Amino acid sequence: MQASLVALVVRAEEERMSKYLEFEYPPEPLLRKNVASGLGIIVKSKKHGDILGFIQYFPRWKQDIFIPNGGTAWSWDCLEDIVAELKKRNEPKP
Numbered sequence: 001m002q003a004s005l006v007a008l009v010v011r012a013e014e015e016r017m018s019k020y021l022e023f024e025y026p027p028e029p030l031l032r033k034n035v036a037s038g039l040g041i042i043v044k045s046k047k048h049g050d051i052l053g054f055i056q057y058f059p060r061w062k063q064d065i066f067i068p069n070g071g072t073a074w075s076w077d078c079l080e081d082i083v084a085e086l087k088k089r090n091e092p093k094p
């Protein structure tokens with residue numbers, strides 16, 4: 001039972017991996033609190049570790065949005081990774 005749970009966690013981590021981006025999540029109990037307070041999820045470059053932007057909750061639109069840092073440039077594949085993360089986060093919860 002323990003090994004299958006570990007395999008599920010590893011698979012979930014692999015599914016949300018990006019080739020170039022790293023999504024730095026706060027610990028789970030703090031995730032909603034941080035997103036609601038504006039801290040959100042940090043989007044970083046895997047290669048250099050630079051902070052490229054943030055994913056956070058935008059109350060007016062009632063959904064999570066991506067806010068890129070100024071001076072950053074985005075390729076289509078990195079934007080696809082951002083869109084995939086936003087779709088996952090904005091899916092209706094059962």
